[in-house]
Amino acid sequence: MKAQVIRSFGDANVFQLEDLPVPRVLAGHVLIEVKATSVNPIDTKVRSGAVPAVSPDLPAVLHGDVAGVVREVAEDVTNFKQGDEVYGLAGGFKGMGGALAQYMLVDERLIAHKPKNITMEEAAAIPLVTLTAWKALFQRAKIGEHDEVLIHGAAGGVGHIAIQLAKWIGATVYTTASNQAKLQIGKDLGADVAINYKKSSVQEYIDRYTNGKGFFTIFDTVGGQNLDNSFAAAAKHGTIVTIAARSTHDLTPLHSKGLTFHVVFLLLDVLNDTHRKELGETLKKITNIIEQGKLKPLIDSNVFSFDEVTEAHQYLESGQAVGKIVLVNKW
Template sequence: MKAMIVDSYGNSSVFREVEMEKPSIKPGYVIIKVLASSVNPIDTKIRAGAVPAASPELPAVLHGDVAGIVEEVGEGVESFKVGDEVFGCAGGFKGTGGALAEFMLADVRLLARKPKNITMQQAACLPLVSITAWDALFVKGNLAANQNILIHGGTGGVGHIAIQLAKWKGANVYTTVSTEEKANIAKSLGADTVIDYKTETVEEYVEKYTGGNGFQTVFDTVGGKNLDTSFQAAATHGTVLAIAARSTHDLSPMHAKGLSLHVTFMLLKILDETKRVEHGVILQKIAEIVEAGKLKPLVDEKDFSFEEAGRSHEYLETGKAIGKISLINKWQ
């Protein structure tokens, strides 16, 4: 089969196209004929060698998000059959093969049936960000109807999914964006209130929308200094949810408000095989919500072929993408 591999970790130029052996089926797994993938920040970090604990052995096929058709079914698999359309975040990390290839060996516990009302390209943009948003909002954050939540980065990969899931749950959704275009997109996704963080300070919007009390739940999808902003925007006894916390912070504001901080790192449940089934269960629910018309992926207007994997990484790293960046397998 054709595949894009990396022989060493480094910048976006490390990808190269090769012919390699198609993976062999094994019990509990399926082989997927890969039709689409997407790029996530964790993919660029692994490519750069920044996350050695989660990185596969070299040479490696990267990328976790996949959408395609079941080509072969392993012993003991009853949940899928040949010809089923599936999606999931199923590899590209330590101990697994990635999606940037014509075929991918995938643990069925990490997969679900693709929603019928979206394309393969759209489906491939959902798994990692949907699982991340679900775990943060509902597993860690216990978000409930009528709660006020502030979501930072409302048109980002996780942020745009979080807006829709929070609205599906019945929460009151506030979100931060940086441009009028992004504000319009966030509103179209269901955000009740959109805040331009470039024109309003944290103090100003906390006073304006909460009477100075702060938000019950703050979901920081940005990281870095924005985590400090999240502490500042949270209410006393509030909850801060984070997905990018590889940074150093003064926790005094947390202590002063009695805040709870919860970090979601979805790869851990892929690396720990005993937890993988949790991802499949979440994806089944995500598919139901998509088919009910309550959730849709925001796909950037620029798409790439698998051969252009390096360019897709460069584009993500510019920060100019809106929503998710898709990759389409044009070898098939």
């Protein structure tokens, strides 16, 4: 089979097209003919060598998000059969082959049947960002109907999904973005209030929307300086969840406000054998929400082929993408 392989960690030029053996099916696994994948920030970090704790041994095939068709199943697999269309966050990390290949061997616990009302390309954009947003909002922040939540990064991969999930559960959603186009995306996705953080200071928007008390629940998908902004925007005894905490911060606001602070790093669940079943079960719930028309991925207008993986990584790292970057297998 054809595959995009890296033999060393580095910049986006490390990918090279190679012929590899088709993986043999193992117990509890299925072989997928890959139709599409998407690139996430974690994929670029793995490629660069920045996260050795979760990186596969070299040479490696990267990318976790996958959508495709089941071509072979192990004898002990009963939930899937040959010809099923499936999707999931299923590899590309330590001990697991990735999606940048014609075929991918996946643990059946990490996939679900593809929603019937979306394309393979859309399905490939769903798993990592949606499972991340689900864990952040419902398992960590525990938001519910009538809650208010501030979601940073309206047009980002995780942010745009988080807005839709929060609205699905019945919350009131405030979101931030850097320009009018991204603010409109947030509104179109269901956000009740969209805030231009370049034109309104934290103090200005908490005064305007919370009477100066701050937000009780904040989901920060941006990190860096914005995490400090989240500390400043939080109400006393509030909860902050982040997916980007690889930075140094003064934690005094957490103490002075009595805040609860959570970090979500979804790959820990992917790599932990005891957590995989939960991911697959959650993906089934997500499938139902998608088929109800309550959730849809935002796909960047630039769609790449597997032969253009270098360009796809460079585009993500440029910061110009809106929503998710998808790659289609044309081999």
